[in-house]
């Protein structure tokens with residue numbers, strides 16, 4: 001339900017959905033927008049043409065475009081986060097105060113919406129402090145998610161990465177890989193349900209953390225997934241999603257994937273990185289491109305879709321040609337269709353990254369930004385898909401990740 005009203009030379013819109021409340025305030029100079037989940041947490045905002053997105057972990061990323069359409073990004077510091085939250089909730093307080101004078105909305109606000117606004121107006125520093133404390137008591141920091149899973153309901157069935165040695169990745173260096181026992185996992189699920197509370201309606205899918213929950217042997221994995229079914233309506237929440245490094249640990253067979261499909265597994269994200277085995281070796285990525293191909297075929301034959309991630313710029317100029325040719329070749333054999341995804345993720349280097357040290361040691365010449373985009377273009381242009389449709393092809397920028 002959308003309610004629109006004019007107050008103090010502002011056009012105020014209250015949009016009440018079953019998963020969030022969005023308020024926009026429009027003046028001749030600016031439009032401000034604030035969106036909250038049903039527990040009262042701010043999750044997106046727009047102020048002075050800067051968009052903000054807040055994660056459950058309290059981090060807030062701000063993004064804006066310059067005149068030349070270049071995207072800028074900044075993670076807010078503590079003071080900036082606090083200012084944003086104050087601004088959001090004091091704006092709601094202003095609307096609640098104005099309603100004491102008269103209800104100027106059309107259609108008039110329902111009692112339920114008024115009480116929701118009053119609840120949002122009351123949310124303050126204490127709420128967010130307690131919320132963050134709860135978050136850290138139930139989660140190890142969520143390292144990364146695919147971009148289409150940022151508003152999933154993450155359950156850390158495992159912690160860390162069973163391999164943890166790829167030279168370009170530091171997401172899970174702070175923890176040992178381990179599989180949760182059923183009782184511990186059940187406690188974790190209950191903890192996440194209590195923590196997210198009414199915000200559950202905003203969550204679209206269930207993501208099994210961390211890096212490769214599907215490496216868990218099937219005879220241990222199925223009882224853990226059954227625990228999820230005892231506590232959550234998996235189908236209603238959009239099904240189960242997970243990463244798979246796929247090529248270390250126990251390999252799953254076609255029947256394993258069929259069983260997992262029956263239990264609600266919808267999509268598996270695979271960091272292929274490249275179709276070139278020499279480059280995979282340079283990246284210290286476990287397994288070969290052929291093994292990734294075999295895994296994809298098994299997964300898809302079970303009815304589960306895949307998200308394939310390609311690491312753009314990896315190996316610099318020395319590997320450029322082979323990276324393009326072999327990646328195209330392997331993806332074209334995967335039989336991807338409209339249910340699948342292909343992500344292009346640019347290699348992000350940083351000081352201390354083993355990849356950067358190895359690149360330095362071997363005199364690797366990095367690709368410029370334009371060359372990296374050209375690499376994507378060459379790969380994308382040569383992908384051939386069947387009559388079953390084209391996968392959604394998109395950018396995966398790990399610097400945008402927020403949960």
Ligand code: SF4
Nearest residue numbers: 161164165166169211
């Ligand atoms: S398998 Fe994935 S999560 Fe693990 S180290 Fe390699 S890239 Fe990182």
